[in-house]
Amino acid sequence: MVTTVAIAGSTGSIGVQTLEVVADTPEDYRVVALAAGSRLDDLIDQAERVRPEVVALADESRRNELSERLPAGIEILSGPSALADLATVADVTVNGVVGFAGLPVTLACLHAGKRLALANKESLIAAGPVVQRARRTPGAELVPVDSEHAALHQCLRANTNPARVARLQLTASGGPFRGRSSQELAKVTIEEALAHPTWSMGPKITVDSSTLMNKGLEVIEANELFGAPAGEAGAHIGFDQIDVVVHPQSIIHSMVTYADGSTIAQLSNPTMKLPIGYALAYPDRFPISYGGIDWSQAGRLDFEAPDRSAFPCLDLAYEAGRVGGTAPAWLSAANEVAVEGFLQGHVRWADIPIVIEETMAKYDGQDAENLDAVLTADLSARKYAEMVLSQR
Ligand SMILES: NC(=O)c1ccc[n+]([C@@H]2O[C@H](COP(=O)([O-])OP(=O)(O)OC[C@H]3O[C@@H](n4cnc5c(N)ncnc54)[C@H](OP(=O)(O)O)[C@@H]3O)[C@@H](O)[C@H]2O)c1
Structure with a gap:
């Protein structure tokens, strides 16, 4: 059929x-x-x-x-x-x-x-x-379809008892600015931010990857998809059990660690066609191989901790996720405004977390109980973010 x-x-x-x-x-x-x-x-x-x-x-x-x-x-x-x-x-x-x-x-x-x-x-x-x-x-x-969450979705299929999921590890390529200091980051250009080392994507997510906001958004996404109590894959986890690890080769797309110490990972060469095919075919497997690894040619897999001070967007996202309510809506809207402002040349790359932080300072603590509340939150956050942006 x-x-x-x-x-x-x-x-x-x-x-x-x-x-x-x-x-x-x-x-x-x-x-x-x-x-x-x-x-x-x-x-x-x-x-x-x-x-x-x-x-x-x-x-x-x-x-x-x-x-x-x-x-x-x-x-x-x-x-x-x-x-x-x-x-x-x-x-x-x-x-x-x-x-x-x-x-x-x-x-x-x-x-x-x-x-x-x-x-x-x-x-x-x-x-x-x-x-x-x-x-x-x-x-x-x-x-x-997000490759990290498609990976977690696959890794969680190795398990039948939600209580045995200990941690989720989201991998991050680190983006084009991995290893740069805050001083070096003060001067980066739009062209540099759009030059992602391992993925070819639309401009907004590419800039998000350069600030690590993409990974921060993915932490919230992982909590929504797999965290307690709603997670359909059944992990009894929350923000304290979701880690980010920088893995520059983008071969491991994310991992789940279980109570017995086992870590299950999903690996492929970087391509979005694999997670797209996975989401179409699930629970079957897509019949065509995308990104399959030639193990005779496989090189090394490196890991390092993210630089949270040079890339403050990651912790801004954790913070909004932990606050809950409409805070993630505020964060995401402020980020959209800040990234668009950067792409239009109105603010510097280094201003993106500042616009978000100053917008979040105005967060009104509303619940996300219905669609109207979310739409209102989105509008309010955009208004504040645009104001902050215009003052920079
Ligand atoms: N690209 C990736 O590899 C990747 C990986 C993981 C997750 N994602 C996520 O997937 C989503 C799409 O990313 P992308 O990289 O594919 O972005 P993109 O290349 O910029 O494409 C965005 C698409 O959204 C449409 N669009 C934009 N504004 C719209 C509006 N107001 N109403 C209706 N359609 C609108 C665009 O249409 P027009 O261009 O015709 O205006 C375009 O078709 C993002 O949420 C991103 O985070 C992407």
Whole structure:
């Protein structure tokens, strides 16, 4: 039986790689829906190749142009709810939207009782309790695409007793600035921040990797996915049991240590196609090998502790995660504003943690009990972050 796939964020790095993965197994998977933010030419090119049933564009103003240029017979959705509507049409939705804009896709897919292949970590981080409730919808299933969480998901399958999970170790490449001092980091450029040593990704996550905020967001993501009490993989762990270890080769994608001292790791050469295929095929295995290691050529695996003083974003994320409520939503929104400000050339790279810290100082301690609370938190944090940004 063919599994149908919707791709939200099809024009981005995750979206394009998902299309390639599906194209490798046309007998098993078929893309029936594509959605993008604004890159119309790329979206139309994809639609001509894949011939989906539905195409969605967040940018409402270009709907007419889209309908004139799309091949006949494809349904068009546009505007603010378009991506959420698209997330209910397929067996699996891959959420490759970047940032808080991915939240409607996450919620719509889970509420529809479908499988969500989640790359968009920001939705889970900003709206953790709301997403946890949506995950309880009958039929709903969240399989992580983020490589570290896909690795943990696999390592946790080695276990049947949640009480025996002792620690989760998230690996981090360390990004392009590993080993640099705070003084050296004061002068880094946009081009340097975008030159990731092991992964080719969209600009926002690439900058997040350079500040270690990506790893901080992943710590919160791991707690949401696998921590007590909600974790479906059943680990009885919290922030105190989630570690970050720098591993520059990006071969080990994360590890789980059990009570008996065993550590189970997942290894491959760095490629997002493996976790994308894993999330499509789970609980089966994807039939094609991506990133398989040639052990006769394998080199060394190095590990070191992260430099928490040169990269303060990591601890800002731990702190927000431990506070809970809407603090992670504030953190993620402030980070989005700060990173965009850096990419636009308004602030320096070193200002990113300062904008976040000053925004978090205004955090109002609200709970994330429903979607309205999360939307309000996101707006408030953006407002403060933009104010801080404009003063720098
Ligand atoms: N790339 C990776 O290897 C990787 C690895 C792990 C996790 N992730 C996560 O996956 C997500 C996507 O990352 P990426 O690197 O693929 O980003 P990207 O290359 O920048 O692509 C982002 C996608 O989101 C769409 N988009 C942006 N704003 C939107 C909006 N307001 N409404 C609807 N769609 C919107 C973009 O559409 P347009 O370009 O057409 O505007 C594009 O298709 C992020 O959450 C990231 O943290 C990525």
